[in-house]
Amino acid sequence: xxxxxxxxxxxxxxIARILKYNFEKQGYLxxxxxxxxxxxxxxxxxxxDLIIHDMKLPLLEYGLELFSQIRNRYKxxxxxxxxxxxxxxxxxxxxxxxxxxxxxxxxxxxxxxxxIVNSEEx
Numbered sequence: 001x002x003x004x005x006x007x008x009x010x011x012x013x014x015i016a017r018i019l020k021y022n023f024e025k026q027g028y029l030x031x032x033x034x035x036x037x038x039x040x041x042x043x044x045x046x047x048x049d050l051i052i053h054d055m056k057l058p059l060l061e062y063g064l065e066l067f068s069q070i071r072n073r074y075k076x077x078x079x080x081x082x083x084x085x086x087x088x089x090x091x092x093x094x095x096x097x098x099x100x101x102x103x104x105x106x107x108x109x110x111x112x113x114x115x116i117v118n119s120e121e122x
Contacts, residue, residue, distance in 0.1 A: 004049040004117045005029045009039045009066070010082065011054060015102075019052065022106050023113070036066040043074060049117050053096075054082045064094075071095055078116050 006023060010016040011034040020030045031046075033039045039051075051070065055063035070079065071094075078097040082104070098112050 003027055003029045005031070005047070006050045006052060006113070006117070007039065007042065007048045008032045008052045009036075009054055009063075010034065010052070011056075015054075015082075018106065022110065026110060026114075028117075036069075039066060040069060043070065043077075048077055050113065051077055051079045052082060052113075053079050056084065067094060067096075080113065080116065 004027075006028050008016060008019050008023075008030060010019065010032060013034075016032045016034065020032050023030045031042060031048075033042060043051075051074075053063060053067060053070070055067070067079070067081070070077070079095075080098045080100060081094065081096045082100050082102055084102045097116055100109055100112065
């Protein structure tokens, strides 16, 4: 069975390290990028089973621009949004499979991610 590949778009190094370490322990292949350009470049080169997308990226208005570009180009890839409650406009209006509020417990995030990447529907 192939390992599931997850692209993590997160500019906070501490959160990125935690996600990478813990998801790799769960058997996923993890790629972490912190800039929109890096995310788009790597998506053009490799296929991913899931994207975890921080909405607060520098130089982008709450990550909406990057989200829109990814959603338009890669409709088949489920996207999980990481967001703080103060993010505006409401990220709940976006076409994502899940919304995880920061701060989060990895255990809860892991359960949600496992269900998404193992779902036959996605």
